[in-house]
Amino acid sequence: xxxxxxxxxxxxxxxxxxxxxxxxxxxxxxxxxxxxxxxxxxxxxxxxxxxxxxxxxxxxxxxxxxxxxxxxxxxxxxxxxxxxxxxxxxxxxxxxxxxxxxxxxxxxxxxxxxxxxxxxxxxxxxxxxxxxxxxxxxxxxxxxxxxxxxxxxxxxxxxxxxxxxxxxxxxxxxxxxxxxxxxxxxxxxxxxxxxxxxxxxxxxxxxxxxxxxxxxxxxxxxxxxxxxxxxxxxxxxxxxxxxxxxxxxxxxxxxxxxxxxxxxxxxxxxxxxxxxxxxxxxxxxxxxxxxxxxxxxxxxxxxxxxxxxxxxxxxxxxxxxxxxxxxxxxxxxxxxxxxxxxxxxxxxxxxxxxxxxxxxxxxxxxxx
Amino acid sequence: xxxxxxxxxxxxxxxxxxxxxxxxxxxxxxxxxxxxxxxxxxxxxxxxxxxxxxxxxxxxxxxxxxxxxxxxxxxxxxxxxxxxxxxxxxxxxxxxxxxxxxxxxxxxxxxxxxxxxxxxxxxxxxxxxxxxxxxxxxxxxxxxxxxxxxxxxxxxxxxxxxxxxxxxxxxxxxxxxxxxxxxxxxxxxxxxxxxxxxxxxxxxxxxxxxxxxxxxxxxxxxxxxxxxxxxxxxxxxxxxxxxxxxxxxxxxxxxxxxxxxxxxxxxxxxxxxxxxxxxxxxxxxxxxxxxxxxxxxxxxxxxxxxxxxxxxxxxxxxxxxxxxxxxxxxxxxxxxxxxxxxxxxxxxxxxxxxxxxxxxxxxxxxxxxxxxxxxxxxxxxxxxxxxx
Numbered sequence: 001x002x003x004x005x006x007x008x009x010x011x012x013x014x015x016x017x018x019x020x021x022x023x024x025x026x027x028x029x030x031x032x033x034x035x036x037x038x039x040x041x042x043x044x045x046x047x048x049x050x051x052x053x054x055x056x057x058x059x060x061x062x063x064x065x066x067x068x069x070x071x072x073x074x075x076x077x078x079x080x081x082x083x084x085x086x087x088x089x090x091x092x093x094x095x096x097x098x099x100x101x102x103x104x105x106x107x108x109x110x111x112x113x114x115x116x117x118x119x120x121x122x123x124x125x126x127x128x129x130x131x132x133x134x135x136x137x138x139x140x141x142x143x144x145x146x147x148x149x150x151x152x153x154x155x156x157x158x159x160x161x162x163x164x165x166x167x168x169x170x171x172x173x174x175x176x177x178x179x180x181x182x183x184x185x186x187x188x189x190x191x192x193x194x195x196x197x198x199x200x201x202x203x204x205x206x207x208x209x210x211x212x213x214x215x216x217x218x219x220x221x222x223x224x225x226x227x228x229x230x231x232x233x234x235x236x237x238x239x240x241x242x243x244x245x246x247x248x249x250x251x252x253x254x255x256x257x258x259x260x261x262x263x264x265x266x267x268x269x270x271x272x273x274x275x276x277x278x279x280x281x282x283x284x285x286x287x288x289x290x291x292x293x294x295x296x297x298x299x300x301x302x303x304x305x306x307x308x309x310x311x312x313x314x315x316x317x318x319x320x321x322x323x324x325x326x327x328x329x330x331x332x333x334x335x336x337x338x339x340x341x342x343x344x345x346x347x348x349x350x351x352x353x354x355x356x357x358x359x360x361x362x363x364x365x366x367x368x
Numbered sequence: 369x370x371x372x373x374x375x376x377x378x379x380x381x382x383x384x385x386x387x388x389x390x391x392x393x394x395x396x397x398x399x400x401x402x403x404x405x406x407x408x409x410x411x412x413x414x415x416x417x418x419x420x421x422x423x424x425x426x427x428x429x430x431x432x433x434x435x436x437x438x439x440x441x442x443x444x445x446x447x448x449x450x451x452x453x454x455x456x457x458x459x460x461x462x463x464x465x466x467x468x469x470x471x472x473x474x475x476x477x478x479x480x481x482x483x484x485x486x487x488x489x490x491x492x493x494x495x496x497x498x499x500x501x502x503x504x505x506x507x508x509x510x511x512x513x514x515x516x517x518x519x520x521x522x523x524x525x526x527x528x529x530x531x532x533x534x535x536x537x538x539x540x541x542x543x544x545x546x547x548x549x550x551x552x553x554x555x556x557x558x559x560x561x562x563x564x565x566x567x568x569x570x571x572x573x574x575x576x577x578x579x580x581x582x583x584x585x586x587x588x589x590x591x592x593x594x595x596x597x598x599x600x601x602x603x604x605x606x607x608x609x610x611x612x613x614x615x616x617x618x619x620x621x622x623x624x625x626x627x628x629x630x631x632x633x634x635x636x637x638x639x640x641x642x643x644x645x646x647x648x649x650x651x652x653x654x655x656x657x658x659x660x661x662x663x664x665x666x667x668x669x670x671x672x673x674x675x676x677x678x679x680x681x682x683x684x685x686x687x688x689x690x691x692x693x694x695x696x697x698x699x700x701x702x703x704x705x706x707x708x709x710x711x712x713x714x715x716x717x718x719x720x721x722x723x724x725x726x727x728x729x730x731x732x733x734x735x736x737x738x739x740x741x742x743x744x745x746x747x748x749x750x751x752x753x754x755x756x
Contacts, residue, residue, distance in 0.1 A: 047455045102499045174541050175446075175471045177478060177500050254447055255482075256475045261447065304441065 026346040027200045030286050031193045034059070037290070038189035049185060055293035056188035057249045059286065061266075062273045063195040064242035066285040068235045069274065071203055073215035075149035076236075077267055078133075079243045081159030084262035085132060086125035086244025087251035088163060088170050091179055093121040094252075099178030106168035118182050118252070122191075125248035126241040133240030134233070141232040144218065156267065164259045176257040183253040191249060195242050199282050202238055207231045215280075272326055276333045278340025283350075287341045292326070299325055394433040394696045396421070396683070397440070397456030397464035397485075399476045404444025410468055412671045413490055416679025417465055419666050420687075430687045430696065442467065442476070449476035457483040462696045463686050465489070468509070468675060470496050470541065477505045486698045486705075488686065490678035492542055492622065494755050497725030504702055507726040508678045508685065508715050511755060512542050514728045515621045515642055516549030518750040519594065522734060523619060524557040526748070529591035531564050533583055533616075535605065537597035538568040546621040547596040552754065564590045571601030579605075580612045590616050598623040603632045606639065626673040630740050639737040644674040644715050646733055646744040653747070659714050674733070681715035688713075728753040 041052035069076040093116045100112050140151045163170050202208045211231040214221035251257045277288020299322040401407045421435045440452030453476035466473035468490030477487035481502035492512040523529045536547040569576045602624050617638045625643040645656040689704035690696045710717035716730045731749040735742045
């Protein structure tokens, strides 16, 4: 990713417009891919539809993870914690009063009676984690490397422990039921498309470009006048917003909510999706989510046992293979393709790279 | 994608083939943990239910229809239960069985409720029912609150114990409910000073030295220790209590039923557990004793835990309600289930009302372990049960 200022010659307006158009190709292709997946899934049976919705919800979360971790290069384990906060926010705002009375009898009266429209609850589910991220991100964004990774891991632990023990507000370790399940294919696809658009918009802003510069070379970025903590904080807050929305989607997809679902398993799944796809590009985030969802589903099918149509053979793998295979995929990718399926490039960059191989080498060719 | 399409096509094909002879069969779904860490807990439930299906089918089925069981493995992941329930709905089941725990069973039961299908569980949480899920969710268990109250009444009135110490494994909601309701009832019976102390630990704690020394350091020794826990943390706690010289009787609830863990506590004695019946061949209720004989004949081994009775009773209750209603349609079966008043099921007399879908004052069995061997003490029921 090269900043315009680094181009060898001044940019004429027409050239600039075509450049914007070319870069937007990535966004258009990604959104088209999401729409296509949703349309295809609409024809499938109910269980497969649920799998696709789950994949799209995960995509929103992975995009939330990508906005900070992908652009800044700083490991971030806190996303699932923000998802949990978003999920509980939406649940508290939208559960019917009767259900709150059963599961959360100790709620303050005003909160127990409150029931706001879904979209408002969904939005608030993003805003609350974003505000918390702003507060805690302020000191954490000064850290780098292992320090930052451990700090974000602590955030996950804190969110899990607080939500799991705040009995009056969350019901503690128990399940909450009776959330409206409005997250069907259209909603999931629309929000996933929206999240991808937000992430794309962010990485094209000057903050996004500055953040990516700091990822490549912290010292050089600082020397160029980039205030790293500030650009990181912007991405952290935006990422927390998207993660919170993902958490609310998750809750309203399942209809049940339990803090246990927002912990290390999900963190590892989302990390694998991002790393396998290629954490350095939005294309990678989407590709990784699709790829891992597909692999997980195929493995689940083979664990149940698949009878091949037209053949008298049943494929069956031992139970528990799924988790092993997931870790294996992650290992293979890290060893042989450290930048993931996408190679850390966006779609337009891949096209240009292919064109460049045929004709000439582009000056902005990155040596990643 | 190709193979998924193929599989979907195969599933659809399978569905139509089975649909062809749907007239003389009725489908029951089983969305249960067939693998994973929850599997051993519900293995007896599944076996019990399958035994009931076999016996009912052998006797001519329900309203002349043979019961056909469809299974889905939730792999001990609660959320997969929702997928399983969705699949069961698509396959046209009339009722489904979900795992014996509120958190594990609820996701599937919720999907069933939304699609107008009855769900059965062995969850001991009254939330598994009208208030928490809906009017089509039924639990064949006895409410955890009732088990705590029962233990308190039995200990105070039948055993003459006056002081109790409460040790809570603070990891699952059942144990919290059990200890909470016991404490409440015990205080009503023995007064505030009847509880000498309350303490908590976590199932995964490698050592509970601190908790044990607080008990050994008490001025007066408690007459009884209530331990609300489950394996492996529970047996480990008993071992540590006994080796530290705490020789008071230890009592606990259904979560420590069975003797599969007894080998880890050498010479387990003066230990009492409340459950649904004695699987050791000495139950005082001939129907229960006979049930365990048939179970052993069918599977070639004794049931691990008395949850086998709950599993059997799920199918038994459904079939009896269907016969009463003269229909297998969920709404009509549910209406018939709601008229159960002390209906004699293998799990014990069962009452369902339109408001409450779990038993409270049903008699339960108390077993005693001496030198590692369990035997029945008797059947008791709670007089007063507070569900909140």
